[in-house]
Amino acid sequence: MSELYNHKVVEKKWQKVWDDNKAFAATDDYSKPKYYALVEFPYPSGQGLHVGHPRPYTALDIVARKRRMQGYNVLYPMGWDAFGLPTENYAIKNKIHPKIVTENNVKRFKEQLHSLGYSFDWDREINTTDPSYYKWTQWIFLKLFKAGLAYKKEMPINWCTSCKVGLANEEVVNGVCERCGAPVVRKVKSEWMLKITDYAEKLIEGLDHVDYIERVKVSQKNWIGKSQGAEVDFSIKGKEDKLRVYTTRCDTLFGVTYMVVSPEHPIIDKYKDELKNWDAIAAYRDEAAKKSDFERAELAKEKTGVQIEGLTAINPVNGKEIPIWISDYVLMSYGTGAIMAVPAHDERDWEFAKKFNLPLIQVVAKNGEEVDINAAAFTDVATGVLINSDFLNGLEVKDAKAKMIAFLEEKKIGTAKTNYKLRDWVFSRQRYWGEPIPIVHCDKCGYVPIDESELPLMLPEVESYMPTDNGESPLAAMTDWVNTTCPCCGGPAKRETDTMPQWAGSSWYFLRYTDPHNDEALASKEALKYWMPVDWYNGGMEHTTLHLLYSRFWHKFLYDQGVVPCPEPYQKRTSHGMILGENGEKMSKSRGNVVNPDDIVREYGADTLRTYEMFIGAFDLSASWSEDGVKGCRRFLERIWKLQDIMTNEEGYSSDLETKMHQTIKKVSSDYENLKYNTAIAAMMALLNDFTKKGSITKGEYKTLLILLNPVAPHITEELWQIIGGSGYVYEQTWPEYEEAKTVENTVEIAVQINGKTKGTLAIGRDDAKEDVIAKAKESIADKLTGNIVKEIYVPGRIVNIVMK
Structure with missing residues (x-):
């Protein structure tokens, strides 16, 4: 009898062998x-x-x-x-x-x-x-800078009130910092940006040439957010300035009844002295600055805004004068910072219009019929015909878009435009623990890259790496490090004190x-x-x-x-x-359902943990932890261990299990390639049951099983390989191959029926002749054949039916 499987000894032994070799x-x-x-x-x-x-x-x-x-x-x-x-x-x-x-x-x-x-x-x-690593991160940044894809820009950013650092939009979740959970507010900072928007189309197109699961491709495309539409210029009455908007629905221009600009839009400051309600506008801007982009863009929130008294816009297609509002749901960081509002056909615009008593004009209809748009916005307008739209009346939406773009371009008041939701990447953090940005600022030369020969620009040691209340990096206080000379003119310059984000x-x-x-x-x-x-x-x-x-x-x-x-x-x-966790909830300390892998390795072994995590369920789906499942995988490995007690010295496969061996090799090989690890392990469990039921396993069968299991449970399989006298190590072996012909069972089990009712089953050869099958079937139920046989039916590989009177 074999000794009990001691995972603590076996696993340390083989980890040392792998390291040494x-x-x-x-x-x-x-x-x-x-x-x-x-x-x-x-x-x-x-x-x-x-x-x-x-x-x-x-x-x-x-x-x-x-x-x-x-x-x-x-x-x-x-x-x-x-x-x-x-x-x-x-x-x-x-x-x-x-x-x-x-x-x-x-x-x-x-x-x-x-x-x-x-x-x-x-x-x-x-x-x-x-x-020696971040030297090349800095080198890539310099390449981006020299190519015009890295630039510095003063902009409103998401500011974590606890971490005291600027965050990218994606690092703000439900209005709070994704890392610490503290509130995020808007703050104007000078930030390094990477111009990822220049690569928007390439990032979409490249997805056609890779093997990604579909939901990954969809998430990429949705974030980039490509859309086809038009840019349209709305004149400001009595001014030379125009408000440019981007719209995917230029066919609805006759339904525009007001405009909305972002509270940060520069047009507001430019005409500050002419605005009759400046105090109300300024107060609204202050409140908007306290909100993150996520909060401002949230669809479910109550609409707020202030009309700009002193400026109006002209609808370019019908010459009508329309009011201009500011509202925090329009973001300066998205599009042009201004929108045209079509409240009859947009739910958010409709809610805004109803709150502030702004007019509604339906311009798209199904079957040319108007509806009660005072009750709700009519948003089912992907198809339909244009109404109340002058030269577009009666046209289908698709045709109306094309005709409107032609009109805009002829009148030089707009043009066709492809747009992307993707924004440039905020690439600097006002913290210490990150890669220094290899740029200096010179009053004469502006932002200048350091010479590549000076890389890596080392992160200096600091006495204090506490974040600062003024929003500057702790590096800003290191004057000996900050003060340097300009690589361009040799004059005094200062190093960039922001550091790169973790994404770098x-x-x-x-x-x-x-x-x-x-x-x-x-x-x-x-x-x-x-x-x-x-x-x-x-x-x-x-x-x-x-x-x-x-x-x-x-x-x-x-x-x-x-x-x-x-x-x-x-x-x-x-x-x-x-x-x-075992309770089906996400593991967290607060829920008390965290499992430490060290504990599992200590008690059950690394191979048990590896086997269980692959057997727990479909790899791409979430699964709940189960202590009983862990114990079950340990028992499986112990049964694999005990097979050495019933091993014979034959190197080949036994005739009665040859088909099952080839089927298992095929199944496991395929499943490993297709993320079906749980069913691969299940196939080996089924094969194990066959050996146990038979009471023996050949040395050749054992070797194949150990190779198949090795990628999942490498320690126990290496130990068993050595015990049974396998040459070399398992990791050096050739992966088993199957013969397709031998994966097909030579015998099949068929039903034997009398008058369509099953009376028993019969094992036959797959290629047995019809006459032989019927004869065997009749023999197997001879005691039940008590009448006259009028017909004998054989459906190959499935049933024999004896029809009697």
């Missing part, structure tokens, strides 16, 4: 076929890994291990996304330098990942806070893995040509919009610069579902 190091042999598997590198928090981390890491570890056995040179790397606010906030709270916090957290994370037996190539480990380092990290120790380039041309694009990238669904968009933008820019060899960074992108 550098078993999973990618090679520089570029003649081999390559496979680049990538998981999102984690932010190393003080809490360490949670049980959600192993799910994607194990999934791609399975793919990486399988590919190695299939003869590929596999790159499966890991690193640390270690700059950013969470570390700095922790450092401030606990009075520990962020650098020390980061080092401690990385050490803990790495120990945990190592304990789970992942086949990461640790020789390629990267850290975004390492100067994660926007190109996948490139550095290909050649992480290169001092001359972010990676060599040869390495990039060989390894890129990433073959399979898996990460959280929460990162499939912004991180994916930002990293694709940087990559496309680098492609245009001739730095990288392909236009898209990731050929395939998948996402995994969350692991919830």
Whole structure:
């Protein structure tokens, strides 16, 4: 009898063997076929890994291990996304330098990942806070700056009242900071911006050439928000200025009854002295400044606004004078900061118009009929015919749009326009723990890049990294570091004291893995040509919009610069579902439902945790944790262990299980490639039951089963391989192949019926002749054949029906 399976001894043993052998190091042999598997590198928090981390890491570890056995040179790397606010906030709270916090957290994370037996190539480990890494983050920024895609702009930003830092729109959730939960207000700051909008069309077009799950493509396209419409100029009565608006529905111009501009629109300040109700306008602007973009754009909120008394606009298609209002639901950061309001056909405009007693004009109708628009806006206008619209009357919507654009362009009051919701990327933070921006400001030369030979521009040591109340970075107080000379004229200049956001380092990290120790380039041309694009990238669904968009933008820019060899960074992108607490709720300390993976590894073993997280349910869906499920996976592995007690020394497959072996190889191989890890494990469980039922397993069958299970449970399979006398290591073996012909059962079970009612079943050969099948069927139910047989029916592979009187 075999000894009991001791996971603590076995797992430490094999982790040391893998380390000593550098078993999973990618090679520089570029003649081999390559496979680049990538998981999102984690932010190393003080809490360490949670049980959600192993799910994607194990999934791609399975793919990486399988590919190695299939003869590929596999790159499966890991690193640390270690700059950013969470570390700095922790450092401030606990009075520990962020650098020390980061080092401690990385050490803990790495120990945990190592304990789970992942086949990461640790020789390629990267850290975004390492100067040898962020040197190239700064280098990319300089490239963006020189290409006109990085610029500084004074603008209203989202300001976290607790973190005391500017936030991108995507970092504001329901009006609060996504990191700390504090209220977010509007504040005017001079911010570095990246012109991602220049790449909007390329970012959409590129999705046609990659293998992303559909919902990921949809989230990307929705965020970019491409639309086709027209820009239209509304004259301001008695002034030379015009208010330009963008609209997707220029066919409704005859229904415009008022205009709305953003409280920040420059037209307001320009004509301040002519506005009769300036005090009311100024007070409204002050209130709007306290709200985030999210709050202002929220559809459900009550509409507020102030009419601008002293300015009116002229509807360009009918010459009618219409009022101009300010309202916080119009954002200066979106479009032109001004809209034309068609209250009969837009719910938000309708609510605003009803509140302030503004006129309604229906201009699109189904079947040419008017409706009671005083009751509600008539928004079902994607199709229909135009009414109350002069030269557009009677035209279908599509034709009316085309005719209106022709009219606008002929009169030089508008033009066709493609627009995008995508906004330029706010790229600076007024904090310490981030990459220094390699720019100086000279009163004579303006913003000037430092010379590339001076990179990395090191993040200086500071006594205090507390955020400042005036909104400046803590670096601003370091005058010895700030004061420098202009690279252009040699005169006095000051360094930029804002730092880059956490998004910076994660926007190109996948490139550095290909050649992480290169001092001359972010990676060599040869390495990039060989390894890129990433073959399979898996990460959280929460990162499939912004991180994916930002990293694709940087990559496309680098492609245009001739730095990288392909236009898209990731050929395939998948996402995994969350692991919830046993109560079905998201794990959190406050709910008391957090599971520490260290506890599971200690009690049940890393292989049990890996197996359970792959068996818990469909990989792309959320699933609730179950302690009973963990125990069940441990029992499965113990049964695999005990198969050594019934192993025979035959190297081949037994005749009665040969078909099942080939079916299992086919099933597991396919399921590993299609994120169906739970059904792959179920197939191996079913095969295990067959061996147990039979009471024996050949050495050849055992070897195949161990190879199939190895990507999921690598420690126990390596140990068993050694125990049964397998040569070398499992990770060195060739992945099993199946023969299609042998996946088909040679026998089938059919029903035997009398007068259409089943009386029994019969096992027959798949190719048995009809006469033989009928004879066997009659023999099997001979005691029931008590009448006269009038007909014998055989449906091949399904039933024999004996018709009797």
